[in-house]
Amino acid sequence: xxxxxxxxxxRENLIxxxxxxxxxxxxxxxxxxxxxxxxxxxxxxxxxxxxxDQLSSVIxxxxxxxxxxxxxxxxxxxxxxHFIAINxxxxxxxxxxxxxxxxxxxxGLYGRKTILFVDEVHRFNKAQQDALLPWVENGVVxxxxxxxxxxxxxxxxxxxxxSRIFQLKPLLESDLYAVARQAxxxxxxxxxxxxxxxxxxxxxxxxxxxNGDARAxxxxxxLAVETTQPEGERLSVIGNQSSATDYRLPITxxxxxxxxxxxxxESIQRRAVLYDKEGDYHFDTISxxxxxxxxxxxxxxxxxxxxxxxxxxxxxxxxxxxLIFAGEDVGLxxxxxLLVVTAAAEAFDRVGLPExxxxxxxxxxxxATAAKSxxxxxFFDALAAVEQEREAEVPTHLRDGNRDKEGFGHGEGYLYPHxxxxxxxxxxxxxxAMQGKVFYQPGDTGREAAIKVEVERxxxxxxxxxxxxxxxxxxxxxxxxxxxxGRARDQxxxxxxxxxxxxxxxxxxxxxxxxxxxxxxxxxxxxxxxxLLTWEALRRAPEGGVTALARSAQExxxxxxxxxxxxxxxxxxxxxxxxxxxxxxxxxxxxxxxATAASENHPSSFxxxxxxxxxxxxxxxxxTRHPDKPAAALMLAALLSENGHISLxxxxxxxxxxxxxxxxxxxxxxxxxxxxxxxxxxxxxxxDDPLVNWDEKVLQRAFEAAGxxxxxxxxxxxxxxxxxxxxxARWFTPAGHGERPSYIDRLRQRLDANSCATxxxxxxxxxxxxxxxxxxxxVYLAASARHDPLGDNQTKFQG
Numbered sequence: 104x105x106x107x108x109x110x111x112x113x114r115e116n117l118i119x120x121x122x123x124x125x126x127x128x129x130x131x132x133x134x135x136x137x138x139x140x141x142x143x144x145x146x147x148x149x150x151x152x153x154x155x156d157q158l159s160s161v162i163x164x165x166x167x168x169x170x171x172x173x174x175x176x177x178x179x180x181x182x183x184x185h186f187i188a189i190n191x192x193x194x195x196x197x198x199x200x201x202x203x204x205x206x207x208x209x210x211g212l213y214g215r216k217t218i219l220f221v222d223e224v225h226r227f228n229k230a231q232q233d234a235l236l237p238w239v240e241n242g243v244v245x246x247x248x249x250x251x252x253x254x255x256x257x258x259x260x261x262x263x264x265x266s267r268i269f270q271l272k273p274l275l276e277s278d279l280y281a282v283a284r285q286a287x288x289x290x291x292x293x294x295x296x297x298x299x300x301x302x303x304x305x306x307x308x309x310x311x312x313x314n315g316d317a318r319a320x321x322x323x324x325x326l327a328v329e330t331t332q333p334e335g336e337r338l339s340v341i342g343n344q345s346s347a348t349d350y351r352l353p354i355t356x357x358x359x360x361x362x363x364x365x366x367x368x369e370s371i372q373r374r375a376v377l378y379d380k381e382g383d384y385h386f387d388t389i390s391x392x393x394x395x396x397x398x399x400x401x402x403x404x405x406x407x408x409x410x411x412x413x414x415x416x417x418x419x420x421x422x423x424x425x426l427i428f429a430g431e432d433v434g435l436x437x438x439x440x441l442l443v444v445t446a447a448a449e450a451f452d453r454v455g456l457p458e459x460x461x462x463x464x465x466x467x468x469x470x471a472t473a474a475k476s477x478x479x480x481x482f483f484d485a486l487a488a489v490e491q492e493r494e495a496e497v498p499t500h501l502r503d504g505n506r507d508k509e510g511f512g513h514g515e516g517y518l519y520p521h522x523x524x525x526x527x528x529x530x531x532x533x534x535x536a537m538q539g540k541v542f543y544q545p546g547d548t549g550r551e552a553a554i555k556v557e558v559e560r561x562x563x564x565x566x567x568x569x570x571x572x573x574x575x576x577x578x579x580x581x582x583x584x585x586x587x588x589g590r591a592r593d594q595x596x597x598x599x600x601x602x603x604x605x606x607x608x609x610x611x612x613x614x615x616x617x618x619x620x621x622x623x624x625x626x627x628x629x630x631x632x633x634x635l636l637t638w639e640a641l642r643r644a645p646e647g648g649v650t651a652l653a654r655s656a657q658e659x660x661x662x663x664x665x666x667x668x669x670x671x672x673x674x675x676x677x678x679x680x681x682x683x684x685x686x687x688x689x690x691x692x693x694x695x696x697x698a699t700a701a702s703e704n705h706p707s708s709f710x711x712x713x714x715x716x717x718x719x720x721x722x723x724x725x726x727t728r729h730p731d732k733p734a735a736a737l738m739l740a741a742l743l744s745e746n747g748h749i750s751l752x753x754x755x756x757x758x759x760x761x762x763x764x765x766x767x768x769x770x771x772x773x774x775x776x777x778x779x780x781x782x783x784x785x786x787x788x789x790x791d792d793p794l795v796n797w798d799e800k801v802l803q804r805a806f807e808a809a810g811x812x813x814x815x816x817x818x819x820x821x822x823x824x825x826x827x828x829x830x831x832a833r834w835f836t837p838a839g840h841g842e843r844p845s846y847i848d849r850l851r852q853r854l855d856a857n858s859c860a861t862x863x864x865x866x867x868x869x870x871x872x873x874x875x876x877x878x879x880x881x882v883y884l885a886a887s888a889r890h891d892p893l894g895d896n897q898t899k900f901q902g
Contacts, residue, residue, distance in 0.1 A: 124325035125318045127292040128285065129173045131180050137285070138278035138317075139170060141623035141646070142269050148646045149269060152672060156182050159670070160239055162224065162248040162258065165271030166384075168316030171249035174271075175220045178247065184216040185209045187244075191226035196234045203238045210243065217244050224248035225257035232259040239265055269646065270622075273315025280310060282317045283324060294328055298357040301327075305367035312371045323371035331366055333358030385416070389424060396425075397432050401471035408467050418456070418463055422448040425466050436476035436549030443469045474549025481542040488540060495534030610723065610752050610881070611635055615643065617885040618719040618750035623647045627742065628675075629682065629722030629751075630654065634662055636721050637675055647718070649675040652685060682729060686738065716744040722751045730793040732805040740809040740888070749811070749886040753802065756795045757787050758819070758880035762834070762846065765826075766869045775858055782853040786846075799882040811886040824877040826870040835863045 130136040133150065136143060143150045152158045158178065163171040179186040187202045206217035219235075221227070227235070239246045239262065246266060248254070254263055274282070283306060286293040309327075313320035392407035411421060425444045433440040447466035451459040500517040520526050533540060545555035614636060620626055624647040626640040631651035640649045653659035659679035666674040678688040720739055729735045739749055763783055768776045787795045799815045806813040834846040850859050 123322065124286060124293065125321040128282075128289065128321060129176055130170075131177065133177055133181070135285075136170065136174065136177055137281050138274040139174075139271050141621075142271070143174070144623075146625070146648070147623060148648070148672065153178055153181055156184070157672065158182065158184075158218070158245060158247075160246040160266040162246075162250065162254045162263070162266045162268050163271055164250050164252075164254050164268060166273055166316070167251055168313075168318035168320075169271040169273060170317065171271055172222055175222075175247050175249060178218065179220070182218060184218045184245065185213075186218050186220065188220040188222070191221055191223045191231070194221075194231075196231055199231065199234050199238075203235075203243055206238070206244045218247060219244040220247045220249070222249050223251075225250040225252040225254070227258075229259060232262055236261050236265075267645070274317055275315070276310050279313055279315070279317060279320050280306070282320060283309065286321060286324060296357075297328070297360055298333075299328060299360045299362065301362035301367075302364060304364045305362050308364060308367045309371055319371065323367070327362050327366050327370040328360055330370075331360050331362060333360050388414075388416075389421075392421075393424060393428060393432075396428055396467070396470045397475065399471055399475065401468050404467050404471040405464065408463060412460060412463070418451060418459060419448075421463060422451065422466070425470060428470055430479055432475055432477055433470060433473050434476040434479045434546075434551070435554060436474035436546055436551045438550065440470060440473045474546075474551070476546030476548065476551045478543055478545050478551065481544060485542045488537065488542070492537070495537055498531055498534060501532065607635060611639055613883060614721050614723065614750045614752050615639055617748070617883070618721050619748050620644050620719045621647075624718035625716075625744070626650070626719045626721065627717040628652065629685075629720065629725035629739075631662055631677070632658060632723070634665060636723060637662065638665075640719070640721065641673075641675055644719075645673070650689075650717070651675050651677050652682070652688070653677060653679045654681065655679070682725065682735065683738075685742075689742075716747070717742055718744050718747045720747065720749045724754055725751060726802070727753050727755070728794055732797060732801055733808055736805040736809040736811070736886075740806075740811055740886075743811075743888050745888055747888055749806070749884070751882075751884045753882045753884065755798055755880050755882050757798050758817070758878075759787075760878040762866065765875050766866055768865075771861070771865070775861070778854055778858065779850070779862060782850045783846075785853065786849045799884075802882055802884055806884065806886045811888060813884065813886040815885075816883045818881045818883060820879050820881070821876050822879070825874050826872065828871065831867055831871060834866070 133143060133153065141147070143153075149161070163174060165171055175188070179188070185206070187205060189198050189202065202217075202219050206219070209215045209217050221235075224232075235244075235246070236259065238244045246262070248258065248262075248266065250257060254266075254268055283301075287295065287299055287301070289295050305327075309320055309323050313323065388407055388411055392404060392411065395403035395407055408421070412418070422444065426441070426448070429441040429444050444466045447462040451462045454462065543558065545551050545558050547555055618626070620640060620643040622644055624644045626644050626647065626649045628637045628640060628649065628651040631637045631653045634651070637649060637651040651662060653662055656679055659677055662675070662677050666677065676692060678685070678692060680688050720743060726732060726735050743749060761783055763779055768779065771779075790796055799817055803813050803815045836845060836847070838845045838848055847859060847863065850862060854862070
């Protein structure tokens with residue numbers, strides 16, 4: 104038995120030594136792991152989970168050579184759980200059953216969790232994935248899947264819904280340089296014992312052609328080293344002495360292995376293009392191509408076209424997509440586009456490759472430079488109306504009158520357009536209940552610009568005909584005749600009062616879009632309130648983290664109760680206090696820290712590190728009432744990361760609706776009218792009132808002074824508001840001690856008691872229980888850091 108064990112150990116050592124360089128150099132710990140900072144960088148969700156040994160089921164998705172299997176091995180070396188690894192290409196239901204039985208034994212006998220790593224999990228068929236599902240669901244195994252295919256398409260939805268998806272990106276050039284240096288310096292697993300000199304241009308070639316694939320880089324480096332004849336005894340150097348990438352190894356007497364550019368080019372000759380005809384890269388590349396055409400960027404369109412042709416994409420597929428694009432995105436702005444693409448496709452069928460690439464190029468350039476219009480999408484609006492609206496009958500005058508004109512009056516009243524000037528006449532063509540619906544929205548570029556003018560002119564005439572009753576077909580001859588057309592006109596002309604929910608949703612989308620939040624970002628919500636921005640930020644940055652500032656204990660408690668439905672590691676950090684207390688609140692908060700940071704002073708898995716800087720800071724009415732906008736901007740700049748963004752929406756009362764514009768003042772004395780206007784305008788000129796003493800220029804100057812690149816825009820919006828008895832009472836009831844002055848308080852500063860009474864009587868008579876058009880002005884501010892000019896402020900605000 105001892106001899107067998109000895110031979111087994113020797114065989115394992117030989118296998119390990121004879122492994123390819125890429126396999127030998129797999130990182131064993133997170134500290135050795137290179138790249139993917141967006142998911143395993145300090146403070147990121149996955150790193151925290153690994154270090155705290157609190158991992159839940161995950162699926163790693165990304166191109167080859169980005170570290171999916173390696174990350175699983177790192178987890179295996181870090182976790183205290185039992186680790187089982189299988190490959191979906193070789194494993195079947197039997198292997199899954201054996202793994203789950205082992206997991207149950209580990210739990211029952213030792214109380215240990217089991218992590219099951221399934222490499223190439225997308226290779227499992229539905230039956231195999233279904234066999235694994237119940238054990239993942241009941242927690243017997245924690246699944247780690249690795250796949251190069253989009254898991255949302257290649258993995259069963261139930262498995263995906265029970266796992267967190269982490270997308271790995273191709274490695275950066277700096278990461279690949281680090282991988283190469285690591286392999287050349289490692290004496291145990293790499294070439295640290297050899298005297299290797301690799302020229303700068305040779306290493307740059309390997310890194311460039313590897314195209315973000317660490318495995319391809321290491322394979323090429325291995326081939327270059329193993330096949331190069333040693334020269335003699337020299338110093339081992341990576342790069343020349345003057346190079347920024349200069350890297351020296353210890354002096355050795357071993358023969359020199361010199362890797363030149365020529366050797367590197369022989370080792371890796373052709374760039375590997377990530378492309379497959381049925382997977383993500385296929386769809387992502389054609390998507391980039393179409394979006395480049397839509398964006399009228401001929402250079403980008405040619406690049407993506409070349410990438411598809413280089414990878415062997417079927418040109419007929421590309422032409423098919425161009426034909427769709429000509430109808431969907433060019434349309435009537437340039438009707439010739441469809442003809443050009445059709446002609447190019449037919450020419451390609453006759454010529455073939457390689458000369459047919461000229462026709463691909465011609466069609467691509469025509470579409471990229473053509474005027475654009477997506478007005479053809481109006482069909483889908485019409486289709487939605489057909490699906491959702493109650494079935495509408497064909498208007499009587501449009502019906503076929505050849506069969507039953509005498510009996511039912513079908514076709515009666517139809518106006519024959521060719522009998523009129525310009526071959527057009529205003530009349531009703533839509534069903535009565537659909538009158539006023541607009542489906543076709545002509546663009547204002549290319550040929551469609553002229554079409555737009557004509558369509559709008561005719562619509563105006565149709566509207567006039569509809570309102571005045573001309574051109575509306577008579578009702579069908581039935582036993583009962585009602586004013587169906589009149590009811591349709593009323594329905595069409597009635598305005599619906601807009602709800603606040605829609606406006607807030609639109610505002611939220613605009614704030615988030617300007618913040619440019621990515622999945623791994625750290626986000627700060629400055630005014631959480633009910634969580635309008637907080638929960639959206641959490642959805643957009645699931646692998647990062649969200650911090651929300653609640654201004655009251657009630658708001659904070661409500662947010663915590665809502666967050667309680669989430670796993671603890673995914674919950675937002677909820678702080679409670681005023682805006683100016685934010686730096687202290689951040690410093691005092693217990694931020695999750697790696698388990699290794701725990702000590703006798705901090706026995707739990709929480710310590711008090713320096714407060715984080717945020718990739719995105721968002722807020723809605725966070726600064727509206729703040730008395731010192733420059734100080735607030737400076738504080739936010741200090742909390743912003745180097746490439747971070749600030750996105751705020753602030754309602755400015757300075758531009759708000761004036762009450763005197765809602766009433767008819769012509770019945771009053773002209774002097775009194777002027778006094779009323781002056782008294783109300785004076786409300787918004789109070790220099791000591793932070794609610795009204797600022798506008799968008801003040802806000803912009805404050806953030807620019809804080810060293811941020813700043814853009815502001817104003818949006819004026821009108822919405823219907825009901826003037827209730829309660830609202831009138833708030834306007835005309837004097838404020839109590841310590842409260843803000845009411846409207847009537849402000850008027851009394853300039854008007855006598857009789858004039859104030861006249862104003863109140865007039866407003867109550869004209870506005871009570873009326874819906875009025877109310878104007879609101881919102882300032883949208885987008886700011887970003889230039890290059891981190893606020894390092895000193897970071898120290899000031901973060902202690």
